[in-house]
Amino acid sequence: VHSSSGRLEIRLEAAPGTVQLAGRPASCLAYNGAVPGPTLRVRAGDVLAVHLLNNLGEQTNLHVHGLHVSPRDNGDNAFISVAPGSSFDYEYRVPEGHPPGVYWYHPHHHGRAASQVFGGLYGAIVVEDAAPAEVTRERVLVVSDITLDTAGSVSPPSMMDRMAGRTGTLLLVNGHLVPTIEARPGERELWRVINACVTRYLRLGFEGQSLQLLGVDSGPLREGKEVPEVLLAPGNRADLLVTAVSGESMVLAKPYDRGFRGGAMGPVGPGVRRPDGGTVLATVRVAGDPGPALKPLTTRSGPEDLRLLPLAARRHLVFGAGAMGMQGFTIDGKRFNPARTDITAAKGSLEEWTLFNNTPMDHPFHLHVWPMQIVEEDGTGTDSVRVQDVVNVPAGGSVKVRVAFTDFTGRSVYHCHILDHEDLGMMGVLEVR
Ligand code: C2O
Ligand code: CU
Ligand code: CU
Numbered sequence: 001v002h003s004s005s006g007r008l009e010i011r012l013e014a015a016p017g018t019v020q021l022a023g024r025p026a027s028c029l030a031y032n033g034a035v036p037g038p039t040l041r042v043r044a045g046d047v048l049a050v051h052l053l054n055n056l057g058e059q060t061n062l063h064v065h066g067l068h069v070s071p072r073d074n075g076d077n078a079f080i081s082v083a084p085g086s087s088f089d090y091e092y093r094v095p096e097g098h099p100p101g102v103y104w105y106h107p108h109h110h111g112r113a114a115s116q117v118f119g120g121l122y123g124a125i126v127v128e129d130a131a132p133a134e135v136t137r138e139r140v141l142v143v144s145d146i147t148l149d150t151a152g153s154v155s156p157p158s159m160m161d162r163m164a165g166r167t168g169t170l171l172l173v174n175g176h177l178v179p180t181i182e183a184r185p186g187e188r189e190l191w192r193v194i195n196a197c198v199t200r201y202l203r204l205g206f207e208g209q210s211l212q213l214l215g216v217d218s219g220p221l222r223e224g225k226e227v228p229e230v231l232l233a234p235g236n237r238a239d240l241l242v243t244a245v246s247g248e249s250m251v252l253a254k255p256y257d258r259g260f261r262g263g264a265m266g267p268v269g270p271g272v273r274r275p276d277g278g279t280v281l282a283t284v285r286v287a288g289d290p291g292p293a294l295k296p297l298t299t300r301s302g303p304e305d306l307r308l309l310p311l312a313a314r315r316h317l318v319f320g321a322g323a324m325g326m327q328g329f330t331i332d333g334k335r336f337n338p339a340r341t342d343i344t345a346a347k348g349s350l351e352e353w354t355l356f357n358n359t360p361m362d363h364p365f366h367l368h369v370w371p372m373q374i375v376e377e378d379g380t381g382t383d384s385v386r387v388q389d390v391v392n393v394p395a396g397g398s399v400k401v402r403v404a405f406t407d408f409t410g411r412s413v414y415h416c417h418i419l420d421h422e423d424l425g426m427m428g429v430l431e432v433r
Helices: 113-119 159-164 419-423
Strands: 007-021 024-031 040-042 047-054 063-065 087-093 101-106 123-127 137-146 170-173 180-183 188-195 202-207 210-216 219-226 229-232 237-243 247-254 279-286 313-321 329-331 343-345 350-357 363-367 372-377 380-388 390-393 398-404 410-416 427-432
Touching: 007 040, 024 113, 101 113, 101 188, 101 237, 113 419, 123 137, 123 188, 159 419, 170 279, 188 202, 188 229, 210 229, 229 237, 313 363, 329 410, 350 372, 350 390, 390 398, 410 419
Parallel strands: 007 047, 040 123, 137 188, 180 279, 313 350, 343 427
Antiparallel strands: 007 024, 047 087, 063 101, 101 123, 137 170, 188 237, 202 229, 202 247, 210 219, 210 237, 247 279, 313 329, 350 398, 363 390, 363 410, 372 380, 372 398, 410 427
């Protein structure tokens, strides 16, 4: 869905329904009857107006993940509750100069986020580039996972699933199991990959294709970088440039040890298993006449390096789990309380946050509204400018980020993007004023 005249109006109905998933009918949750929901395309300067209709039979709300929009009023915040049978009008004003790239939307109702996202409620948002891209085509690949029982219903989580974070047995790309992507030799594709899984880390590997990473989340690299693989924590997105080489190749989800149950968290189920424990996510078939010649890529302008600017404050945040999660997941020993403000920052200031993970599993840390620049990982400084809205903090490790509270005031949240952890309390409230 495209915006016209600077305003995109969309009606999103969240409701249970029967949707084709992994090639068979599934009883799940859907936006407008589809999983993923419609892709929303806007440009910097546009207004995105969403009429959310809640026919789920329980409370929900909507969050535009990664968009730099005001948390005030009916904008982006996690505090709104839309009652079953009612609707809510969101209006997101995407500021001029907003970084182009891929973002996404999903419910964010505390206590229900994991089940609603796992059930099928998510969709892509693309903030388009004004300049025409030097690519043959763009693809939005929403990667998600789900577990369906024999009747095609979404399996409820066990107690263990909730503590470890639920992982689906089916790994889907736009709702399909191992789809085939077709291209002609020499074509250049921009893949916008979203990790919409509740818990699963995607360690994406490519066999036989040349792959360049343009950026993760909203932070484009100054120039594309050839990479053998890309790690996307839950909530992360990547802009990838794929130059098609003749033949068949595979996009893989390689095993990733996120520190739980000795790393036995790799994909299982009817995806195509690989000897190394990975799963084939998609097949790429490149054949036919070569595509038309393409212009060379122009270098993109990257975000400003926050390491060069003076700091206003330093903070420490510690992630914990009482009795391995039995007593909830915490940040600084506290569980989420929407009435409490945990951090107050001054508008216009630059802060440095050190995120400590005192648990035996990784936690992908997400901050709403304001992107984070990673400046140090386990005590080692980063060399390039990496700006993300989800930053993985490895088990027992630490990550230092810088955040510029350049604009907007209001209350918003930061949390673990393993949504089961967020639902169990691993979320705090930030107020900028
Ligand atoms: Cu993708 Cu606060 O969430
Ligand atoms: Cu978010
Ligand atoms: Cu977590």
